[in-house]
Amino acid sequence: MDDSLTSETGTNRARWKQDPEGVRADILAVALEEFSRNGLSGARMDDIAAKTRTSKRMIYYYFGDKEGLYRKALEAAYKKVRKGEEELDLEHLPPKAALERLVGFTFDHHRKNPDFIRLVMIENIHHGRFLEQSDAIKKLNEAAISQIRNIYDKGVRDGVFRAGLTPLRIHWLISAISFFNVSNARTFSLLFGNDLQTEAGQACLSADACQTVLKFVSKEG
Amino acid sequence: MDDSLTSETGTNRARWKQDPEGVRADILAVALEEFSRNGLSGARMDDIAAKTRTSKRMIYYYFGDKEGLYRKALEAAYKKVRKGEEELDLEHLPPKAALERLVGFTFDHHRKNPDFIRLVMIENIHHGRFLEQSDAIKKLNEAAISQIRNIYDKGVRDGVFRAGLTPLRIHWLISAISFFNVSNARTFSLLFGNDLQTEAGQACLSADACQTVLKFVSKEG
């Protein structure tokens, strides 16, 4: 989209300008898409390079090898997604409303990031071999739990949530519903029809998700 | 494990015996494991052949090509899993008990078939390209919905389940919870600790699953 090659200024042979960070970011963006679409072994380095504004040589120059590129793409994906979650402000809401909003947001957020979901699926297929190596990612996720802990503890104190649960189990439930909705959309549609993947169907599932979690946590239905 | 090559009976060169069905089944079993472990593009035909009691040529002889083998392995996996579900008998139970038993069973059943879960994950990564082609599989799944419909309708008539839901949405919820528990076990453990993957943790999640679904469907919590 931007130039450095399209600007045919002086000589016939276009002059190129150095832009290390731009090149890195460009490669990473393409890699994310390709790995997400085709998996680690399914993605082709030549294809990635072709879709880049630079060359294959540069990928190896900056990322070492295929797995190095995949690792960085995975990290980038996690960072990007977790960043999108920061905008949520739940502290001032009463527990039930806060939890409801969190579920609705998570459901939507997963939906809006199918590339990320697919990378996580791929990572699970690889037994988390690369996620395992990235300490950076692990730290990003502690916030999610403490966020729920705040809401849940307040809810228990207020007498609207039942005691005996843990933030982790609540997070697990929210994740399961939101993740599955994206990860298995295709096979589920093929086996049981496409109704739940329409806009109306998704709205229905989103509402179901909120109700499910709220009823699970609430003291009385 | 069995012979036909190990039985060095007569001449020094071991004689082989024809066993088409055995060879097919052997290949399919190995293929299922390899595809499940490594994905479609990740699995190597040479590796599959090596783990077989027969040769690579036989794979092409019986299955045509790699994708043909994958397709048959996928079908075999679905058949095997759906077969395991038949043993369940819910007709005589009251609605709540029936649903609870169904959830518990599904949760366990998914846990006991990680290979199948992984194949479905892989299939989703491939946008269901192969599941799409298999009409045989699609028919197997209609039973799951009607099973829930029976339970749900009876529950609504009895006044213990709330009206306005659909069997499909209930099945979706049960699947989401049971599937995610296996599919994302590894990354979830890496990010949030291994507690929920212990025996105690899984028992807890299984109970949570039952409660979650029951509360979602029930008229009052």
Next chain:
DNA sequence: CGCAAAATGAACCAACTGGTTAATTGAGTC
């Protein structure tokens, strides 16, 4: 300017990998 280091491009390569060819052996059949 002149020079070293970083950044980039184009062609190249060895190994892997899905798939095949050609020849051999077993099993029914008349």
Next chain:
DNA sequence: GACTCAATTAACCAGTTGGTTCATTTTGCG
């Protein structure tokens, strides 16, 4: 017991793919 066809083996092959070599350009700097 010759004949036919399915089942099986071992060696082979061509295209793909991750990765590299080498030369060239740009940039920062004294």
